[in-house]
Amino acid sequence: MSTNDEISEVRIMKGNEALAEAAFRAGMQAYFGYPITPQSEVIEYLMKEQPKHDCVVLQAESEVAAINMVFGAAGAGARVMISSSSPGISLMMEGISYMTSAELPCLIVNVQRGGPGLGTIQPSQGDYFQATKGGGHGDYRLIVLAPASVQEMADFVFEGFRLSEKYRNPAMILADGALGQMMEKLTLPPAGSLPYVDKPWATTGKPAGKDRRIITSLFIQPEKMEQVNLHLQEKYRQIQAEEVRFEEYGVEDADIVLVAFGLVARICQKTMQLARKKGLRVGILRPITLFPFPSQRIAELAPKLEAIVTVEMNAGQMLEDVRLAVEGRCPVHFKGRMGGMIPSPDEVLEAVEAIAEKRNFELSR
Numbered sequence: 001m002s003t004n005d006e007i008s009e010v011r012i013m014k015g016n017e018a019l020a021e022a023a024f025r026a027g028m029q030a031y032f033g034y035p036i037t038p039q040s041e042v043i044e045y046l047m048k049e050q051p052k053h054d055c056v057v058l059q060a061e062s063e064v065a066a067i068n069m070v071f072g073a074a075g076a077g078a079r080v081m082i083s084s085s086s087p088g089i090s091l092m093m094e095g096i097s098y099m100t101s102a103e104l105p106c107l108i109v110n111v112q113r114g115g116p117g118l119g120t121i122q123p124s125q126g127d128y129f130q131a132t133k134g135g136g137h138g139d140y141r142l143i144v145l146a147p148a149s150v151q152e153m154a155d156f157v158f159e160g161f162r163l164s165e166k167y168r169n170p171a172m173i174l175a176d177g178a179l180g181q182m183m184e185k186l187t188l189p190p191a192g193s194l195p196y197v198d199k200p201w202a203t204t205g206k207p208a209g210k211d212r213r214i215i216t217s218l219f220i221q222p223e224k225m226e227q228v229n230l231h232l233q234e235k236y237r238q239i240q241a242e243e244v245r246f247e248e249y250g251v252e253d254a255d256i257v258l259v260a261f262g263l264v265a266r267i268c269q270k271t272m273q274l275a276r277k278k279g280l281r282v283g284i285l286r287p288i289t290l291f292p293f294p295s296q297r298i299a300e301l302a303p304k305l306e307a308i309v310t311v312e313m314n315a316g317q318m319l320e321d322v323r324l325a326v327e328g329r330c331p332v333h334f335k336g337r338m339g340g341m342i343p344s345p346d347e348v349l350e351a352v353e354a355i356a357e358k359r360n361f362e363l364s365r
Helices: 015-025 040-052 062-073 086-091 094-103 130-131 150-167 177-181 220-243 263-277 295-304 316-328 346-358
Strands: 010-014 031-032 054-061 080-084 107-112 143-145 171-176 183-188 246-249 256-259 282-287 290-291 305-311 334-335
Touching: 010 015, 015 040, 015 107, 015 150, 015 171, 015 177, 031 040, 031 062, 031 295, 040 054, 062 080, 062 086, 062 094, 080 086, 086 107, 094 220, 107 150, 107 177, 130 171, 130 290, 143 150, 143 246, 150 171, 150 177, 150 183, 150 220, 150 282, 177 316, 246 263, 256 263, 256 346, 263 282, 263 305, 263 346, 282 295, 295 305, 305 316, 305 346, 316 334, 334 346
Parallel strands: 031 054, 031 080, 080 107, 107 171, 143 171, 256 282, 256 305, 305 334
Antiparallel strands: 010 183, 143 290, 246 282
C-alpha cells in the first residue's frame, strides 16, 4: 500500500471513486471487472491508481469471464472484488451461485440502472429480488449491504470484505446510479485497518503431510448435496441472527412508518420533515442489510402503527419482505417509481396524506 494512505483522510469524491479508493485501503488484492454505465468509474479509478498499490486490476473480456476470475482468486485466498451494473450482474449469476456453494468470500458491487433488459443508465432499485432472493440457481443467499451516501459507499467496502470473510460467503454492495455518480464529502479509513484473516481452506499448495485442499461446487451424490445445502442454510440462519443492521428516525411516536433503503431513504427523510410540519407523525425505518432483513424489528413496530409505506425505485420488491414481516398486523402500502425515475419528497408526502385521510392514491407512475 502507498504510504500516503496510512491515515484517515477527508475528501470530496464521487461515489464510485470513493468505493474504489476504499477497496485499495481495505487491502483488496485483486479486482476483475468490465465497464458498464453507471459504474465505469470504479474500474477507471482502479486502473489509474493501481501502480501505487500491490494489487491486480484486470478488465476481463466479459462479465462471465470476470466472475470466474474472481472464483479463482478467491479460491486461492485473495481478498477480491468485482463491480458491475444490473445487466452485467445478471451475466454473473452462474458464477455467483458457484461461489456460494464453494463458500468463497468476495465483494460484489452492483450500481443499479433501470431495467428490465438493457434499460436505461438512470438509477434504479430493480435488482432487489436478484440480490436478496438468490438471482442464480439453487438455495443460496448473499450478504447484501445498501448504502445511502458516498460515505457508506466507502465504509461498506470494509464491512463487505469483513462479513464475506467471516462467513465465507459472497457479500454485495447494492447501490444505484445516483449514489455512484453523486459527489459528497467523506472520511476515508486508513489503509491496513482491515486485517487479513487466516484462510486454511485456500488452495495455495498442498501442505506437507496434510490432505489436499479441494474447492468445488459439484456434488453428484444427492445425499452429499443435501448436506451441503443444510450447512449453508444453517450459516444463513446465523447471519440472520447476528448481522441485521438498520436505522430508525422518529418511529417512537409514529403513526405511519416509511420503509426505504439506499437513496430513497434520504428522500424519505425530507418527506418526514414535511409531514411532521403538517402534524402527521411519520417515521422512517431504513434497512441497511437487505439480507439479513430487519424483519423482527418491523414485526415489533407493526401493531403500534396505522400503516407502513414501502418506498422504492421499482415495482414493489422489498414490499414483499415487509408484508411477510408484518403478517397482517397493520396495513402495508407501496409508493414507487420505475425505469430510472426517482420519487420526490412531495410525491411520497401525497401518498402519506392520502393514507392518513384514508383516500386512494396512485401507487406508481
